Amino acid sequence: MTTLDIPELALVALVGVSGCGKSTFARRHFAPxxxxxxxxxxxxVSDDENDQSxxxxxxxxxxxxxxxxxxxxxxxxxxxxxxQPHARAGLVRVAREHDVLPVAIVLDVPEALAWERTQGRxxxxxxxxxxxxMQRDLRRSYxxxxxxxxxxxxxxxxxxxxxxxEVRYERLF
Ligand code: GTP
Ligand code: MG
Numbered sequence: 001m002t003t004l005d006i007p008e009l010a011l012v013a014l015v016g017v018s019g020c021g022k023s024t025f026a027r028r029h030f031a032p033x034x035x036x037x038x039x040x041x042x043x044x045v046s047d048d049e050n051d052q053s054x055x056x057x058x059x060x061x062x063x064x065x066x067x068x069x070x071x072x073x074x075x076x077x078x079x080x081x082x083x084q085p086h087a088r089a090g091l092v093r094v095a096r097e098h099d100v101l102p103v104a105i106v107l108d109v110p111e112a113l114a115w116e117r118t119q120g121r122x123x124x125x126x127x128x129x130x131x132x133x134m135q136r137d138l139r140r141s142y143x144x145x146x147x148x149x150x151x152x153x154x155x156x157x158x159x160x161x162x163x164x165x166e167v168r169y170e171r172l173f
Contacts, residue, residue, distance in 0.1 A: 002165045004154045006103055008172050011070060011095040012077040013088060013150070015141060016107035017134035018124060019114035021162060025107060026079045029167045036062050036069075038080035050125065059087070063094050070098035083137035085144060092149040104150040106142075108157045111135045 006012060012030075014022040026035045039049040041062045046054035062078065069076045082088050082104075095102040115131055118124050145153045156162045 002154075002156060002161055004105060004165055004167050005152065005170050006075075006167055007101050008169045009070070009073055009075055010101050010103045011066060011091060012075070012103045012105060013082045013091050014077065014079050014107065015082045015088075015104050015138070015145070016109070017083070017111070017114050017131060017138055018081060018126065019117040019121070019131070020107040020109045021159075022079050022081075022107055025105075025162065025165075026077055029165075030075075030077050034075055035077045035079050036066055038062060038078075041065075049123070059090060063090055066091070067094050067098060070094065070100045081134060083134055083141060085141075085148060088141075088145070088148055088150075096149070101151045102149055103152045104145050104154065106138075106145070106153065106155045107162055108138065108155065109159060109162070113159070 014026060016022050023037065023039075026037075038055070038058060041058035042051055042054045043049040045057045045061060048054070062080075066076050066078065078091055080087065082091070088104075092102045111131065114135075115128060118126070118131065142155075156165055
């Protein structure tokens, strides 16, 4: 079992390519109200969870809600790919503004598995090249996360490690 130590109050960024299992992991370990999903916010502002042109507005709204939650002292999990430095910078900023620790949980599955899963999904239409780009962004992310300000970086490699992970909350005081 891999124990993921997370401060009781944290902003948790899930990091991983489409199909790695972020939403599944979030459902398993966190309450629905704790999870802010980029898909849900895209749908909220555009009626289409896959409308990439809605991403900027969706993330504005997501960051705003994350900030409100952190101000109220509520643990918040961001279910988005979080593969690019600029996307993560927005989360680190919100966390810092509220004196909350940003934590990253990286879910790293073989690209072939993520692709196999993607092909079986009606809610995803991106091609192989898009997934390959995400995988490259993930590789680059490893060296960046701690420097970007993530205070803990938990990495789960492969389906078995992801399945066996448990979250343990650290008391702040
Ligand atoms: P995006 O939202 O596209 O970024 O993907 P995601 O990372 O949220 O992946 P999601 O949790 O939606 O999982 C993608 C597909 O893989 C779904 O059909 C899941 O049912 C399946 N899946 C996720 N995790 C597991 C797992 O641990 N075991 C198995 N068998 N299937 C999984
Ligand atoms: Mg998802």
